[in-house]
Amino acid sequence: MSDKPWGGAFEQPTDQLLEQFSESVSFDRRLYAQDVRGSVAHARMLAAVGVLTDDERDQIVDGLVQIRDEIANNSFEFKTSLEDVHMNIERALVERIGDVGRKLHTGRSRNDQVSTDFRLWIRDQIDTLDQLAANLQRAFVHRCDLDPGVILPGYTHLQRAQPVLASHYWLAWCEKLARDRQRLADCRSRVNQLPLGTAALAGTTIPIDRQMVADELGFEGVVANSLDSSSDRDFALEFAYVLTQISLHLSSWAEEWILWCTTEFNFLKLPDAFCTGSSIMPQKKNPDGLELIRGKTARVVGNLQALITLTKGLPMAYNRDLQEDKERVFDSADTVAACLELAAPMVAGAELKRESIAAGIDRGYLDATTLMEYLISVGVPQRTAHEIIGKLVGTAMKQDCRLADLPAAEFEAAHPSLDNKVYDVLGVERAVAAFQSLGSTNPELVAKQVEVWKNKLNN
Ligand code: ARG
Numbered sequence: 001m002s003d004k005p006w007g008g009a010f011e012q013p014t015d016q017l018l019e020q021f022s023e024s025v026s027f028d029r030r031l032y033a034q035d036v037r038g039s040v041a042h043a044r045m046l047a048a049v050g051v052l053t054d055d056e057r058d059q060i061v062d063g064l065v066q067i068r069d070e071i072a073n074n075s076f077e078f079k080t081s082l083e084d085v086h087m088n089i090e091r092a093l094v095e096r097i098g099d100v101g102r103k104l105h106t107g108r109s110r111n112d113q114v115s116t117d118f119r120l121w122i123r124d125q126i127d128t129l130d131q132l133a134a135n136l137q138r139a140f141v142h143r144c145d146l147d148p149g150v151i152l153p154g155y156t157h158l159q160r161a162q163p164v165l166a167s168h169y170w171l172a173w174c175e176k177l178a179r180d181r182q183r184l185a186d187c188r189s190r191v192n193q194l195p196l197g198t199a200a201l202a203g204t205t206i207p208i209d210r211q212m213v214a215d216e217l218g219f220e221g222v223v224a225n226s227l228d229s230s231s232d233r234d235f236a237l238e239f240a241y242v243l244t245q246i247s248l249h250l251s252s253w254a255e256e257w258i259l260w261c262t263t264e265f266n267f268l269k270l271p272d273a274f275c276t277g278s279s280i281m282p283q284k285k286n287p288d289g290l291e292l293i294r295g296k297t298a299r300v301v302g303n304l305q306a307l308i309t310l311t312k313g314l315p316m317a318y319n320r321d322l323q324e325d326k327e328r329v330f331d332s333a334d335t336v337a338a339c340l341e342l343a344a345p346m347v348a349g350a351e352l353k354r355e356s357i358a359a360g361i362d363r364g365y366l367d368a369t370t371l372m373e374y375l376i377s378v379g380v381p382q383r384t385a386h387e388i389i390g391k392l393v394g395t396a397m398k399q400d401c402r403l404a405d406l407p408a409a410e411f412e413a414a415h416p417s418l419d420n421k422v423y424d425v426l427g428v429e430r431a432v433a434a435f436q437s438l439g440s441t442n443p444e445l446v447a448k449q450v451e452v453w454k455n456k457l458n459n
Helices: 016-022 025-048 054-072 085-103 110-146 166-191 210-217 226-231 234-260 288-311 320-349 354-360 368-377 382-399 408-414 428-434 443-457
Strands: 151-156 159-165
Touching: 025 054, 025 085, 025 110, 025 210, 025 320, 054 085, 085 110, 110 166, 110 226, 110 234, 110 320, 110 443, 151 166, 151 354, 151 428, 159 166, 159 368, 159 428, 166 234, 166 443, 234 288, 234 320, 288 320, 368 382, 368 428, 382 408
Parallel strands: none
Antiparallel strands: 151 159
């Protein structure tokens, strides 16, 4: 005989090894609030369709709410022998209200219950993560007011390329985060479909009203196919992917700022409150927060990989393998939330080392492309102009000077159209001002974008 809620047909108790091995309550207890929410909605629906009396419904709802409150204030005892959070709560309900509690599981199974709880949990997380991402965007937009007019070297291949406004750089991160937020919203709509009532895999003969439960729980719709639903974890994988994408963005940002904090770059100073020291080298101020944001990407990527491997080749419908999904998703959500939370004050509090940036801004021929485009504008074909300016850059390199330091005769010799007017387009300020195309670092266009972002984020 087994004392499990499912033990009727069993002639032996569960082996201790299997009990320990298969339990999930140690981690899925995190779903308790969602589990109670789902059960309350289920009980209300069962009463509405006549499976429960109103009095039975009230006893169940009151009992569940009491259990939820006890779990919230740590006075509830979870039992490993009851496997998961779902059976722990249900058994506690039966212990408190007796046989009425034994009616709650009518017309559902743990398979649809788990999926419902997990979807509710992910939905809540998406809303929190969206806010955290918006806060980070706000921090970047706020920087545009802190660093007006500052020009940074823009890089490709980590080699100096063209000059960009610092604001343009801050807004680039806003755009990446905006796509991440869109991805979260898009993922949310697929997460937000109610599985409850698909039961174990085939549905139920009980005349339940799934739409009523969906409405009560704020789901946008009900999952259409019970077999699909009880085997589906796409929603969790999609969420894990979006978290991975956020993590990858944060990791690139962190990497860049770690470089910027080096003596070699000397572009940025992080507030002391966001640096750590060395136990042996007294002078050190290390960007450990940034390094850990970069480092924690490994676990988020690893979690996604684990989920992909977990679901690869599972036959329909529910398989116990699916229980392995929770910890990976919990970990990714926790990790990314913590990274976003830490990133915002670092972005807001960092200081651009303007003097050091300005002192080096004339290195790297950031204005060469602008000069080439000037030559194009007076009718020289692009390939020819590229070659001519390339030669001029070569000359300046040999003399270890800026393009603007070359004498007028040098320009005229390179091409007759390169008269004194070249000096009007050389230098990073002029180069930045010369940009015109939509989406470029042109100062007026960037200023407009800053306004667009402020309005979007209500800064
Ligand atoms: N705790 C399990 C999970 O997270 C639920 C088990 C559901 N069903 C079953 N037949 N064992 O997936």
